[in-house]
Amino acid sequence: MWAGIYQYRLRGEEHAWTPENVAHLQHAVRGNDPKNYEEFAKSVNQQSERLLSIRGLMEFKMPDEPISLDEVEPASDIVKRFSTGAMSFGSISHEAHSTLAIAMNRIGGRSNTGEGGEEPARFTPMDNGDSMRSRIKQVASGRFGVTTEYLANADDIQIKMAQGAKPGEGGQLPGHKVDKRIGAVRHSTPGVGLISPPPHHDIYSIEDLAQLIHDLKNVQPEARISVKLVSEVGVGTVAAGVSKARADHVTISGYDGGTGASPLTSLTHAGSPWEIGLAETQQTLLLNDLRSRIAVQVDGGLRTGRDVAIGALLGADEFGFATAPLIAAGCIMMRKCHLNTCPVGVATQDPVLRKRFTGTPEHVINYFFFVAEELRQIMAEMGFRTVEEMIGRVDRLDMRRVHRHWKADGVDLSRLLHTVEIDEDASLFQTETQDHGLGGALDNELIAACQPAITVGEPVRIDTTIRNVNRTVGTMLSGEIAKTHGHAGLKPDTIRINLTGVAGQSFGAWLAHGVTLVLTGDANDYVGKGMSGGRIIVKQPASVPRDPSENIIVGNTVLYGAIAGEAYFNGVAGERFAVRNSGAIAVVEGAGDHACEYMTGGVVVVLGETGRNFAAGMSGGIAYVYDPEGKFESLVNPAQVDLLPISPEPDEDEGTGRPHQRPSSVNDFGMGDMLRHDAERLKILIERHKLHTGSAQATKLLDNWGEALGAFIKVMPVITPER
Numbered sequence: 001m002w003a004g005i006y007q008y009r010l011r012g013e014e015h016a017w018t019p020e021n022v023a024h025l026q027h028a029v030r031g032n033d034p035k036n037y038e039e040f041a042k043s044v045n046q047q048s049e050r051l052l053s054i055r056g057l058m059e060f061k062m063p064d065e066p067i068s069l070d071e072v073e074p075a076s077d078i079v080k081r082f083s084t085g086a087m088s089f090g091s092i093s094h095e096a097h098s099t100l101a102i103a104m105n106r107i108g109g110r111s112n113t114g115e116g117g118e119e120p121a122r123f124t125p126m127d128n129g130d131s132m133r134s135r136i137k138q139v140a141s142g143r144f145g146v147t148t149e150y151l152a153n154a155d156d157i158q159i160k161m162a163q164g165a166k167p168g169e170g171g172q173l174p175g176h177k178v179d180k181r182i183g184a185v186r187h188s189t190p191g192v193g194l195i196s197p198p199p200h201h202d203i204y205s206i207e208d209l210a211q212l213i214h215d216l217k218n219v220q221p222e223a224r225i226s227v228k229l230v231s232e233v234g235v236g237t238v239a240a241g242v243s244k245a246r247a248d249h250v251t252i253s254g255y256d257g258g259t260g261a262s263p264l265t266s267l268t269h270a271g272s273p274w275e276i277g278l279a280e281t282q283q284t285l286l287l288n289d290l291r292s293r294i295a296v297q298v299d300g301g302l303r304t305g306r307d308v309a310i311g312a313l314l315g316a317d318e319f320g321f322a323t324a325p326l327i328a329a330g331c332i333m334m335r336k337c338h339l340n341t342c343p344v345g346v347a348t349q350d351p352v353l354r355k356r357f358t359g360t361p362e363h364v365i366n367y368f369f370f371v372a373e374e375l376r377q378i379m380a381e382m383g384f385r386t387v388e389e390m391i392g393r394v395d396r397l398d399m400r401r402v403h404r405h406w407k408a409d410g411v412d413l414s415r416l417l418h419t420v421e422i423d424e425d426a427s428l429f430q431t432e433t434q435d436h437g438l439g440g441a442l443d444n445e446l447i448a449a450c451q452p453a454i455t456v457g458e459p460v461r462i463d464t465t466i467r468n469v470n471r472t473v474g475t476m477l478s479g480e481i482a483k484t485h486g487h488a489g490l491k492p493d494t495i496r497i498n499l500t501g502v503a504g505q506s507f508g509a510w511l512a513h514g515v516t517l518v519l520t521g522d523a524n525d526y527v528g529k530g531m532s533g534g535r536i537i538v539k540q541p542a543s544v545p546r547d548p549s550e551n552i553i554v555g556n557t558v559l560y561g562a563i564a565g566e567a568y569f570n571g572v573a574g575e576r577f578a579v580r581n582s583g584a585i586a587v588v589e590g591a592g593d594h595a596c597e598y599m600t601g602g603v604v605v606v607l608g609e610t611g612r613n614f615a616a617g618m619s620g621g622i623a624y625v626y627d628p629e630g631k632f633e634s635l636v637n638p639a640q641v642d643l644l645p646i647s648p649e650p651d652e653d654e655g656t657g658r659p660h661q662r663p664s665s666v667n668d669f670g671m672g673d674m675l676r677h678d679a680e681r682l683k684i685l686i687e688r689h690k691l692h693t694g695s696a697q698a699t700k701l702l703d704n705w706g707e708a709l710g711a712f713i714k715v716m717p718v719i720t721p722e723r
């Protein structure tokens with residue numbers, strides 16, 4: 001077997017990044033030296049000729065007459081199409097992450113938070129006019145630090161369906177990189193690794209994806225909603241669905257690269273080159289008349305202006321770069337990212353190593369301008385004045401080299417370079433914006449009525465009806481609150497909205513602090529998705545004579561990825577209740593299968609029966625389940641949790657550790673020291689449930705508290721922090 005699969009070795013496996021071209025690039029950006037960049041680009045572009053990539057099999061078709069370089073659009077316009085790849089704060093250091101953000105903000109490009117949140121301090125411009133705010137906020141399917149405030153501060157919100165370099169795997173951050181600061185941003189436990197399944201575990205259909213796109217658009221209507229897909233056979237069909245689901249932007253991510261946190265086994269032998277996925281996406285979108293309403297970005301191993309030119313000709317409007325700007329900022333491709341020992345302070349959280357970071361925004365900016373200038377040269381030679389003119393012009397690519405190289409003998413690129421016949425007035429690039437249908441949202445009325453609360457904190461009460469066509473109620477309102485008041489929102493209960501009827505999907509998604517939704521009726525799936533501090537109460541009408549312990553009142557996947565807040569449901573919840581809950585507290589009278597799956601924080605109380613596979617993958621938070629018949633143990637997934645009795649004896653008082661009845665601040669919902677005081681906490685939660693919903697079950701349990709307490713079981717994660 002060849003040596004140097006993961007790291008460059010002399011006479012080993014060929015790598016795109018070699019010590020020579022890394023050195024050339026770093027000299028180029030540090031000295032702002034075009035000569036060194038030329039050497040770098042020559043080395044990378046020559047590699048293309050050694051057929052390290054599919055684009056190495058392609059040539060440009062040149063016109064008889066080039067145009068003058070002066071006629072080509074300026075580099076300062078071109079760089080606005082560039083963004084840095086999704087590398088989370090956690091996988092890379094604060095210094096590296098914020099350097100990329102400052103650089104991209106200065107040139108009008110976009111940096112990407114990656115899936116892992118962003119510290120709110122970065123949303124405010126710096127004193128010198130710079131900004132560390134990443135314009136693209138990645139959310140996966142809505143977990144790990146995805147607060148309303150985070151979303152409200154986005155220009156693009158990117159749903160990561162998968163990663164090009166490791167399709168089929170989700171975000172991974174080893175426990176030794178989750179320090180206190182990272183844990184706080186992600187609303188998770190320091191020291192505990194974050195290994196999450198890919199978002200397609202949560203998004204089962206294009207309808208689910210369309211709903212998530214709609215929800216995110218409601219939080220921040222000004223943001224573009226992007227969906228990141230991987231380059232693989234069939235991606236064109238998925239991209240067509242994404243366009244129909246009203247995404248504004250799609251990223252086709254190739255197999256090159258990897259993340260600053262992936263295990264080595266995830267870095268290779270997976271995915272496919274972006275050229276294949278991009279060509280298929282462009283052709284499928286054109287064939288279905290969907291191309292004009294969605295922007296297409298390509299990412300995965302772009303390094304030079306030649307790469308960008310081929311991306312544009314194959315159909316990309318925008319271009320993402322990851323490793324190259326990191327190298328510009330100091331990465332020396334040691335490939336130690338997953339170990340937290342990065343010697344240059346890029347992919348580490350170690351405070352000593354972070355001090356070694358020497359990258360500056362200027363280095364990153366220099367790199368992007370070099371790429372843009374190289375592209376301009378190619379454009380002039382090809383006779384293109386603007387990037388727009390180039391997009392989708394596959395007819396200007398040739399595959400003649402295929403026949404000149406033994407390794408490529410027989411490779412047929414004709415399907416990649418196929419020109420789709422389109423109407424004369426159809427466009428090869430994005431020209432329209434999607435209609436997200438926000439004009440008819442109930443929230444427009446709610447926002448208007450809540451102005452006194454949003455502007456001066458005056459209490460507002462609203463009584464209205466709701467139907468199942470009213471989706472994502474309370475979310476646009478919450479986005480408005482977060483834009484003005486941040487994550488802290490308004491004082492508890494400042495806005496109280498009483499609704500009667502049946503709520504559509506995503507009722508109370510990303511509900512902000514200070515908003516209480518009281519629904520008399522029932523609700524569909526995704527109630528309280530991403531809830532960020534609000535309170536949701538769902539109870540059945542007094543006139544309905546049904547037993548809440550036997551009737552569903554809220555649908556599936558309730559409280560998905562909730563960060564904070566309270567929920568009280570006077571009835572049974574569907575499947576996957578509180579999946580990925582990372583901080584909300586909830587009381588429910590029964591739950592379907594897979595409740596508390598992948599939960600990382602918060603408290604859940606179930607006053608009745610549950611389905612099977614309870615607590616699968618649960619790594620944080622607590623659940624209490626009422627189990628008078630002793631059936632619960634057989635329904636639990638025991639892999640990561642212990643089942644414990646609840647002691648009726650009060651724990652000794654240790655001041656602030658005791659639970660209390662009323663939430664006292666944004667960060668204190670009255671749960672006290674979560675490792676102790678179970679009986680008190682449980683009683684407080686059931687009392688709150690009775691207060692808010694009038695639950696007969698809560699009344700019955702409280703009336704016989706001594707006996708009831710003995711029938712509760714505590715579900716406690718037993719995750720040992722990674723070392």
Ligand code: SF4
Nearest residue numbers: 331332334335336342
């Ligand atoms: S220098 Fe090495 S460990 Fe640091 S970011 Fe680059 S590849 Fe990763």
